[in-house]
Amino acid sequence: xxxxxxxxxxxxxxxxxxxxxxxxxxxGRRREGDLARALASPRGAAEGRRDPLxxxxxxxxxxxxxxxxxxxxAAAAVVVPGAVGTGADPVPGGSGRAAATxxxxxxxxxxxxxxxxLASATAAERASEETGAYWxxxxxxxxxxxxxxxxxxxxxxxxxxxxxxxxAHTQESWFARDGGARSxxxxxxxxxxxxxxxxxxxxxRKAGSPELWRAERSVNDYDMALKWLIGAHRMTMADLRxxxxxxxxxxxxxxxxHAAEKxxxxxxxxxxxxxxxxxxxxxLAGPIRPATKAALYRVLARQDGIRAREHVRDPLGRTGVAVxxxxxxxxxxxxxxxxxxxxxxxxxxxxxxVSRTGEADLRVAYADSGWSDSLGEPPGD
Amino acid sequence: MDDPEGRFTxxxxxxxxxxxxxxxxxxxxxxxxxxxxxxxxxAWRRLPEVPEPALPWLIGVARNLLRKQRDSRLRGESLVDxxxxxxxxxxxxxxxxxxxAREAALAALAALxxxxxxxxxxxxxHGLTPAEAxxxxxxxxxxxxxxxxxxxxxxxxxxxxxPAAPRVLSMTSQEQxxx
Numbered sequence: 001x002x003x004x005x006x007x008x009x010x011x012x013x014x015x016x017x018x019x020x021x022x023x024x025x026x027x028g029r030r031r032e033g034d035l036a037r038a039l040a041s042p043r044g045a046a047e048g049r050r051d052p053l054x055x056x057x058x059x060x061x062x063x064x065x066x067x068x069x070x071x072x073x074a075a076a077a078v079v080v081p082g083a084v085g086t087g088a089d090p091v092p093g094g095s096g097r098a099a100a101t102x103x104x105x106x107x108x109x110x111x112x113x114x115x116x117x118l119a120s121a122t123a124a125e126r127a128s129e130e131t132g133a134y135w136x137x138x139x140x141x142x143x144x145x146x147x148x149x150x151x152x153x154x155x156x157x158x159x160x161x162x163x164x165x166x167x168a169h170t171q172e173s174w175f176a177r178d179g180g181a182r183s184x185x186x187x188x189x190x191x192x193x194x195x196x197x198x199x200x201x202x203x204x205r206k207a208g209s210p211e212l213w214r215a216e217r218s219v220n221d222y223d224m225a226l227k228w229l230i231g232a233h234r235m236t237m238a239d240l241r242x243x244x245x246x247x248x249x250x251x252x253x254x255x256x257x258h259a260a261e262k263x264x265x266x267x268x269x270x271x272x273x274x275x276x277x278x279x280x281x282x283x284l285a286g287p288i289r290p291a292t293k294a295a296l297y298r299v300l301a302r303q304d305g306i307r308a309r310e311h312v313r314d315p316l317g318r319t320g321v322a323v324x325x326x327x328x329x330x331x332x333x334x335x336x337x338x339x340x341x342x343x344x345x346x347x348x349x350x351x352x353x354v355s356r357t358g359e360a361d362l363r364v365a366y367a368d369s370g371w372s373d374s375l376g377e378p379p380g381d
Numbered sequence: 382m383d384d385p386e387g388r389f390t391x392x393x394x395x396x397x398x399x400x401x402x403x404x405x406x407x408x409x410x411x412x413x414x415x416x417x418x419x420x421x422x423x424a425w426r427r428l429p430e431v432p433e434p435a436l437p438w439l440i441g442v443a444r445n446l447l448r449k450q451r452d453s454r455l456r457g458e459s460l461v462d463x464x465x466x467x468x469x470x471x472x473x474x475x476x477x478x479x480x481x482a483r484e485a486a487l488a489a490l491a492a493l494x495x496x497x498x499x500x501x502x503x504x505x506x507h508g509l510t511p512a513e514a515x516x517x518x519x520x521x522x523x524x525x526x527x528x529x530x531x532x533x534x535x536x537x538x539x540x541x542x543x544p545a546a547p548r549v550l551s552m553t554s555q556e557q558x559x560x
Contacts, residue, residue: 007536010486011505016467022405023398026414034418035393038425039386220411 029214032167036146040352040361113308114301116321116342121297124345127290132371133181134174135237135287136379142168142315142363145193145212163203164196167213170367174375175287177237179225184375191215228286230279232265233257237287245291247298254279254299273303277325281338284347285366293345314339314349315365389425396436397421399507400443406463406502407447416446437513440503444517460498461491489539493532496520500528501536 145165170189176182193212195201204210227234244250254276261269270278280300284293300306305325312322320339337351337360351360370379400420404413420443424431432438464487490498496518503514515525 004533007533008501008505010536010539011501011532014464014486014490015506016464018467019402019405020398022410022467023401026401026410027397030414030418031393031397034397034421035390037418038389038422041422041425222411224412 029216032145032213036143039146113306113323116308116323116340117297117301117306119342120340120345121294121301122345123341123343124290124297125294127293127345129290130371131177132373132379133178134176134183134372134375136172136174136368136370136372137285137366138170138172138368138378139285140168140170140190140316140365140367142166142360142365144361161212162207163200165200165204165212166194166196168192168194169213172378174372175226175237176375177287179236179238182375183222183224183226185220185222186217187220188215188217229282230254230257231261231270231275233260240283240286240288240292243288243292245289245295247295250292250295251299251302273305273325276300276303277306277336280347281336281350284338284340285369287371297345312337312339315351315363316349316367318348318365320348385428389421389428392424392431392435392439393421396439399436400439403440403502403507404443404447405467406460407444416443419446434513436507437509437517440507440509441517441519459491460495460502461487485539486536489535490532493535494528497528497532497535500525501532504529 143166145161145167169187169191172186172189174184191213195204204212225236227236228240229235244253255272258269258272258275263269276299280296284296288296300323307324309322309324312320314320318341320341323338323340324335326335337349338347339349339351340347347366349363349365351363368378372379397417401413401417404416407413408416420439423442424435424439490501499518500514503509503517504511509517511525511529512522514529515522518525520528
């Protein structure tokens, strides 16, 4: 027998037995989420599509699942009937001067996203400058389940589910402020599967009520510094805390980072407004300083193509103002949303790939965030 | 390709376990899973560039991502240590064609440069051809052939020298564990 055959057989037998079990288990558990997140992100440029923002380029651990959302900006303004405006724009249809006359109240007013964002900035600035050992965040994610097979480990089921189902699940995270300390995520909490309609649920029953989402709480410890992303730049907690605390400084820093993006990390490097949008989506609920948060709202307010919509409920039922932009997806232009509370300056939630019917593929609500001093404990009061 | 989503899903289903098996040799479970997720995200974004067979390309991407993961606490832990950590009894069947002390084989491998062991991992466990494995590891075919040869020779010697130890290992030929 030739040497290579013998030694290869020996080596084959050295393969750890635990490996098969580990990989099969992970395959069942991760498949649904991995597929959904990849397929929800823009496809390669060679497909002939030019989505304004590519998928998130760097890997960011599970805790930042939400970051797969993509957004681009397009100039647009919407008229919201009957809404109360916070801006100073004239009534649509009237001449510019007509606005000066205190005539009949307008039936519809164009909401001013800029005012909403500036109000949020002012509120954010008022927050006190505290810290603790961990930045805590509890977020509830709502996402469409598009493919069968989660948790079953069965191969190659490519057809989309013939009914509309959604998963909701909660994650808590503790990001250690000290880069050398342990961080933790607790995933898979309060998993709920819901259906778009009774007919959808009936279709699921008829299909034998397959498991659609694995309801399994998992505690994950990371003995490494977790990173945030601005574009493709990996930022430590210390980097975030060192970001400029004024509008001009922050904008200059974001432009510097944007200019330093490497095309190799992207299908197409996004334009600057898109870059600011995705940074806001990821960092407004992060451990940045209050002044940096205010500056980020202000930089965002300077970007074109953002519009506001009042009295929107976030996925947890909280009322806020939606700030929207539009990006080009596979099936046309669809809005992405940030839902903010201008009174407190908090980012309540974001939604991405909202369809024409107003239904989002991915919605993430930040239920709670703040500094905590102990791993595993939410912030005290 | 008419149906990119179908192709991508099939890639995922065919290669996930194999890819994670590779990543687990380099990172602890949570990190390894995230690296594999990211690898497939890259594959989706670059789907038209993904060749067939895809596994060498996917391993190449995962390998680069793992190398970037400098914070991993597994840094410094050798591949061979990792075999033990992933443990359990060896995956083996009942035909005792060769009997050798597992420890002797592991000891022989532990003395080898990391990349030589990796050469065996890629060709034997993952079924890559030497040319594909060279591509995945960014090395020349010649350099890869040297590594593979060195690793095989070391194992062959371990086979010859191994005593009939009480803790034995038996195997069938060409046992393939990975899809």
